[in-house]
Amino acid sequence: GAGVSQSPRYKVAKRGQDVALRCDPISGHVSLFWYQQALGQGPEFLTYFQNEAQLDKSGLPSDRFFAERPEGSVSTLKIQRTQQEDSAVYLCASSPGQTWGETNEQFFGPGTRLTVL
Amino acid sequence: AQRVTQPEKLLSVFKGAPVELKCNYSYSGSPELFWYVQYSRQRLQLLLRHISRESIKGFTADLNKGETSFHLKKPFAQEEDSAMYYCALLASGGSYIPTFGRGTSLIVHP
Numbered sequence: 001g002a003g004v005s006q007s008p009r010y011k012v013a014k015r016g017q018d019v020a021l022r023c024d025p026i027s028g029h030v031s032l033f034w035y036q037q038a039l040g041q042g043p044e045f046l047t048y049f050q051n052e053a054q055l056d057k058s059g060l061p062s063d064r065f066f067a068e069r070p071e072g073s074v075s076t077l078k079i080q081r082t083q084q085e086d087s088a089v090y091l092c093a094s095s096p097g098q099t100w101g102e103t104n105e106q107f108f109g110p111g112t113r114l115t116v117l
Numbered sequence: 118a119q120r121v122t123q124p125e126k127l128l129s130v131f132k133g134a135p136v137e138l139k140c141n142y143s144y145s146g147s148p149e150l151f152w153y154v155q156y157s158r159q160r161l162q163l164l165l166r167h168i169s170r171e172s173i174k175g176f177t178a179d180l181n182k183g184e185t186s187f188h189l190k191k192p193f194a195q196e197e198d199s200a201m202y203y204c205a206l207l208a209s210g211g212s213y214i215p216t217f218g219r220g221t222s223l224i225v226h227p
Contacts, residue, residue: 058214
């Protein structure tokens with residue numbers, strides 16, 4: 001079956017532009033996570049959804065970052081007024097259970113590479 | 118706060134040689150630890166988790182609470198093992214926010 005998909009795969013934005021990154025999780029997966037991965041670093045948690053509810057947005061770096069999952073499936077990460085420091089790979093992951101860890105694995109998408117000029 | 122340290126940015130070995138990718142962590146509780154792998158042009162995927170105590174693709178990792186380490190080992194490296202490897206930690210108590218190390222790039226030469 002299809003895995004987690006993300007679009008676009010690459011995005012170049014001029015500083016100050018708004019961008020929207022899409023994530024299609026595996027069908028039926030309850031949990032959805034967004035991560036930011038800067039060059040040479042590991043992924044860093046941004047936000048977490050359980051179905052349509054955003055239960056944790058503690059990792060969002062500023063109020064320019066906004067995420068939604070209105071129908072509990074597809075999710076969009078929006079970045080307003082992009083800055084150069086927003087340049088990174090944005091990863092989406094989904095998990096079948098209410099969380100992940102010992103009993104549930106999270107499945108990652110291919111990521112969206114955002115470059116802000 | 119927890120931290121995961123992967124001291125080697127790059128590890129280069131020859132085919133058939135043993136390989137050990139180091140992972141040290143700092144956390145006061147009982148963590149769940151994972152190794153993730155990303156092959157070239159592929160997505161990040163789970164390699165193994167300490168709780169399952171299994172060997173995947175010949176790799177093993179033992180949690181050493183005394184040394185706070187979770188090193189990944191393989192006795193005989195293969196060229197197809199070349200990839201980026203990330204160690205990750207989940208805090209105890211139902212946390213879902215992982216802490217990842219910065220990753221180690223493993224290159225296995227023929």
